[in-house]
Every structure is written in structure tokens, then in C-alpha cells.
Amino acid sequence: MRFASLGSGSRGNGSIVASQTTIVLVDCGFHYKEAFARLKRLGLDPEDLDGILVTHEHSDHVSGVEALANKHSIPVYASRGTWIEVGTDRFNNPINISGLFSIGDIDISPVTVPHDAREPLQFVFHCNGMRLGILSDLGSLSPRVIEGYQDLDAISVEFNHDLELLQKGPYPAFLKTRVSGDFGHLNNAQASELLQRIVSDRLKTVVACHISETNNDTSRVKQALDHVLAHQDVQRLIASQSDGFNWIEIGRP
Numbered sequence: 152m153r154f155a156s157l158g159s160g161s162r163g164n165g166s167i168v169a170s171q172t173t174i175v176l177v178d179c180g181f182h183y184k185e186a187f188a189r190l191k192r193l194g195l196d197p198e199d200l201d202g203i204l205v206t207h208e209h210s211d212h213v214s215g216v217e218a219l220a221n222k223h224s225i226p227v228y229a230s231r232g233t234w235i236e237v238g239t240d241r242f243n244n245p246i247n248i249s250g251l252f253s254i255g256d257i258d259i260s261p262v263t264v265p266h267d268a269r270e271p272l273q274f275v276f277h278c279n280g281m282r283l284g285i286l287s288d289l290g291s292l293s294p295r296v297i298e299g300y301q302d303l304d305a306i307s308v309e310f311n312h313d314l315e316l317l318q319k320g321p322y323p324a325f326l327k328t329r330v331s332g333d334f335g336h337l338n339n340a341q342a343s344e345l346l347q348r349i350v351s352d353r354l355k356t357v358v359a360c361h362i363s364e365t366n367n368d369t370s371r372v373k374q375a376l377d378h379v380l381a382h383q384d385v386q387r388l389i390a391s392q393s394d395g396f397n398w399i400e401i402g403r404p
């Protein structure tokens with residue numbers, strides 16, 4: 152299994168998870184032309200996609216899904232709550248997620264997360280004995296999240312904001328409350344705590360994603376990663392809004 156990102160942050164998200172035979176896109180917050188160009192950068196064409204998973208209805212995750220899916224007849228998977236918000240009638244092939252499911256040879260476990268959307272899910276992918284977690288858009292660390300993201304070989308995890316930078320920053324008070332609340336986004340300290348609670352000898356790759364361009368700083372993210380993973384032999388990367396990140400092979404040093 153390998154994974155990559157089309158871009159990550161509040162202006163658009165999209166992650167790719169691929170096995171030898173199956174390619175899945177998680178979210179698409181980029182309009183068609185932009186998504187096409189970003190897929191191309193990873194050597195992909197929309198026709199290559201076997202499915203699109205939608206984590207929740209916020210526009211940075213869903214705004215580009217309809218055009219991409221309908222134009223290329225790609226099935227779209229989302230929770231019932233997300234479908235209620237997004238509307239199934241706009242899609243050619245909407246599929247309801249309930250529990251563990253598979254696309255090709257990739258098995259997918261949905262995990263419920265605390266976020267201010269109707270029924271937000273994040274995902275753990277299993278294929279050929281490898282386990283990859285994708286986790287963003289959550290305001291706090293629920294027992295379900297801690298339990299669901301154990302025993303991973305790789306994870307892409309939200310380092311949304313630095314609490315100090317958010318508090319000092321330009322956001323209006325209501326937005327600061329929303330972002331830092333239990334149903335908002337993970338700050339650097341919370342993301343570090345998550346890593347501390349799921350780290351194992353098996354974990355080889357950590358990517359920090361969904362980083363706020365206004366309320367965080369990559370040097371602080373790097374510092375947090377280096378601190379929490381100080382005694383681990385783990386590859387550390389930071390996903391960007393403009394480029395996401397390039398292909399990462401899971402389970403290979």
C-alpha cells in the first residue's frame with residue numbers, strides 16, 4: 152500500500168490510498184481542473200480512481216467530489232449523515248457506509264470523530280497486512296479514536312493549529328472558540344498526545360496534515376513531531392496546502 156496527498160488544509164483536501172490494483176481518493180476539496188492537475192502530478196488520471204470516500208460535508212473536503220465522480224462514474228462512499236447534508240440525488244453512484252467495507256483489495260474501517268459536522272468519519276485502511284490511518288477534522292481525542300488508530304504502519308494526522316498562535320491570531324472570537332473546541336480541530340499538543348498514545352515499533356511514517364496557514368507554523372509542527380517521536384525511528388513529513396505530499400510507500404524504510 153502507498154499513499155499521497157493532492158493538498159491539505161482549510162482551502163482543500165484530498166488524499167490517495169493505493170494498492171497494486173486499487174486506487175481510492177479520500178475527499179476532494181478542489182474544483183475539477185485543479186483536482187485533475189493535482190492527480191496528474193501524482194501520475195494519476197480520474198479514470199484510475201475506484202472510489203471516492205467523503206469524510207464529512209465541509210466544503211474543503213467535498214466541493215470537488217460531485218464533478219469528479221459524475222464525470223468519470225466513480226462511486227462515492229459517505230455516512231448517512233454526510234449524505235443527508237450533501238444530497239445523494241446529485242450523484243450517479245452514492246454508497247452508504249455502515250461499518251467495515253472494502254474497495255477492491257483495500258479494507259476500510261470508518262472511525263467516528265468529534266467534529267462539527269452531521270456524521271463525520273475518518274478512516275483506517277488495511278491491505279496485505281499493512282495498516283494506514285488518515286485522521287483530520289476532529290476537536291478532541293475520543294476513546295474511539297485512540298482505539299481505532301492503534302497498530303498502524305503509517306498515519307496522516309491533523310496538526311491544525313498552535314493554541315498560542317490561534318489565541319493571538321486574527322480570527323474573530325467565535326471562530327477561535329469553534330476551532331479550539333471539542334468539535335473543532337486538533338492543535339499541536341493534542342496531535343502530539345494522540346501520537347504518544349498510538350505509537351508502536353510498527354509505526355514507520357507520520358505525516359502532519361490539515362495545518363492552518365493562519366494559526367500554525369511548520370517550525371512548531373516539526374518541533375512537536377520531533378519531541379513526541381524523539382525515541383522512535385519514524386519518518387516525519389509535513390503536508391502542504393499547495394503540494395500535499397508525494398507518494399509514500401507504507402512499511403518500507
Ligand SMILES: [Zn+2]
Nearest residue numbers: 161209211288
Ligand atoms: Zn477540513
Ligand SMILES: [Zn+2]
Nearest residue numbers: 207209266288
Ligand atoms: Zn471539517
